[in-house]
Amino acid sequence: MKNLWNDGEAAGFKNDLALRAYTSRLLGGEKALVMYGGGNTSVKLQENDETILYVKGSGSDLAHVTEKDFSPVRLAAVRPLIQRDAMSNAEMGVHFRVALTNPQAPRPSIETILHAILPFKWVEHTHADAVLAVANTDHGERHVRAAFGDAVVIVSYRHSGFELAKACHDVFSRETTAKTIGMVLMHHGILAFGSSARESYERMIALVTRAEDYLKSCGAWDIPLRFPSAQAASSQEMLTLAALRRDISHAAGFPLVMTLSSDLMSLAYSRRPDLESLSQRGPATPQHAVFTKRVPMLGRDVAAFTAAYRRYLAENAPQRAERLPDAAPRIVLDPEWGLISAGITASYADAAAEIYRHSMKIQSRAEALEAYASLPPRDVLAAEIEYGGFEQTMRNQYVLAGQVALVDRALNHQAKVAELLAKGAAVIGLDSDPAVKALHTQPEFLGLCGDPDDPAEMEAALEQSVRRFGGIDLLITDNPTLAAACEPLLQLSPVRKPQ
Ligand SMILES: [Zn+2]
Structure with a gap:
């Protein structure tokens, strides 16, 4: 796992919270560590004689976090919660809200108590692929021990939230030594911690690298692509x-x-x-x-x-x-x-x-x-x-979520394309001008260049449309040839009313 820490870049961040966001983005940018909102990070800072835990808020993605995505909670208000026997997520949520020093801040991560109980200024948590490959095995703990030695303590699977924090607290208080730099959560992921932004981030990278090296040393890294390569799906x-x-x-x-x-x-x-x-x-x-x-x-x-x-x-x-x-x-x-x-x-x-x-x-x-x-x-x-x-939530917000529209002569109908995208549709923009390919860059748009009156070009365009979005629900054209070519797909639309 590549260490992306860069002294020059890091020097540009003037305070610890900005550094926290920086190393979080380094983790989040690597999909073999964490994907789509998974994982979380924190830093504990002294402010006005008290310790504030800045933990990643719910709803943000590590790949793009900035300082404002961290939720500031009073450590003294959340750490004692670990003494309780049980707590629901709703109960935790109430305590977290009260502990926030800024009511406008995002909702603190469900793992806030876990971050609070670890006696390190910096804490990182990811779902690293290599760690999961080692841990998600029939004798997972044995492999984890063989891969990491005494660098980690091991916590068996618990639901995220209070149960997990409690289990981590028990294991950490009982088993941690001067050599402990992280914690493996079976069937879930890994934590690393440290006393500086760099140390904590680099420990995560070092631990994941150890998992990769272990898989390599056991002949379990290379995935042989030993099966014959396929025919591309035919247009039929x-x-x-x-x-x-x-x-x-x-x-x-x-x-x-x-x-x-x-x-x-x-x-x-x-x-x-x-x-x-x-x-x-x-x-x-x-x-x-x-x-x-x-x-x-x-x-x-x-x-x-x-x-x-x-x-x-x-x-x-x-x-x-x-x-x-x-x-x-x-x-x-x-x-x-x-x-x-x-x-x-x-x-x-x-x-x-x-x-x-x-x-x-x-x-x-x-x-x-x-x-x-x-x-x-x-x-x-x-x-x-x-x-x-x-x-x-998406369906409540976007009336055309999940639907696919094809807009003919898209460069002449840019307002229509934009309107459909704004309503949540996936849009195929068809035009004889190749500029259509660059009309929008988001994944919901597919720009295709082709002549609607050329059957071969249309067949290719419709094949690309189906590969990308699965079909067509709405057709915007005044060209009868294109309408006829699309009709079999429109017949298969999931939103088509039975006739
Ligand atoms: Zn997690």
């Missing part, structure tokens, strides 16, 4: 893909954008002879399941997946759960297509795909090391319930 298969998006959307109860990645690793993983076993054991860390669901769907049978997912809900949901996740898959593995991901927007579909690509590496390496092991389904579902719900 585009209608099958669009039908799959319709079925997945119907299972979810709302439209989803669906994206196909036929990269070599996804194809190789989808063709593993042990796919049915390996891919169905569960996620590498519970946070991933919020984007990917507990397990991917294999093949194309949505009804079988939803039936199995409903059984998982029935067997594992807590009695008083207010909201359960829908039963539609977010990841599909298909030996011919590779990796398909679904999300409420193209960005979320991309996030699910990226997280799953990291999962494939973690699972492959853990399986090569010994045997990949995940959490009991009940613990995964608890995290899905706890951190889910963002899709509903």
